[in-house]
Amino acid sequence: MVTLTQKETGPSWRIETQALQQALSTLQEKGLNIVEVIHDDNMQVDAILSQHNILSQKDLWYKCKNVMGKFKELLQEKRRTPQDSTVEAATTIAQVAVFSIAQLKDYCRENNL
Numbered sequence: 646m647v648t649l650t651q652k653e654t655g656p657s658w659r660i661e662t663q664a665l666q667q668a669l670s671t672l673q674e675k676g677l678n679i680v681e682v683i684h685d686d687n688m689q690v691d692a693i694l695s696q697h698n699i700l701s702q703k704d705l706w707y708k709c710k711n712v713m714g715k716f717k718e719l720l721q722e723k724r725r726t727p728q729d730s731t732v733e734a735a736t737t738i739a740q741v742a743v744f745s746i747a748q749l750k751d752y753c754r755e756n757n758l
Contacts, residue, residue, distance in 0.1 A: 649667075661690060679697070682694055683704055
């Protein structure tokens with residue numbers, strides 16, 4: 646285990662990179678072959694891992710956070726879309742999603758799409 650403080654490293658963003666470098670050195674000295682590391686979204690960590698030919702993966706929480714944000718935006722947009730609007734007026738996927746398949750097929754047929 647590696648423990649560092651901000652007094653030792655300076656800015657907080659350095660703590661993670663210096664701790665990673667120390668941890669990798671310790672593990673490699675013990676003969677462990679590190680293949681992959683999962684971490685938060687830190688470009689400096691990516692660079693260090695790349696230098697050591699170690700695969701880098703982002704923590705799933707960060708990926709899910711971004712996806713959930715997009716879903717929330719779509720749901721809010723769909724709630725703002727009036728049910729009686731026309732297909733022609735739809736400008737977002739959420740607005741198009743309000744219409745039934747039959748309505749969309751009719752629109753496509755009428756407009757030779």
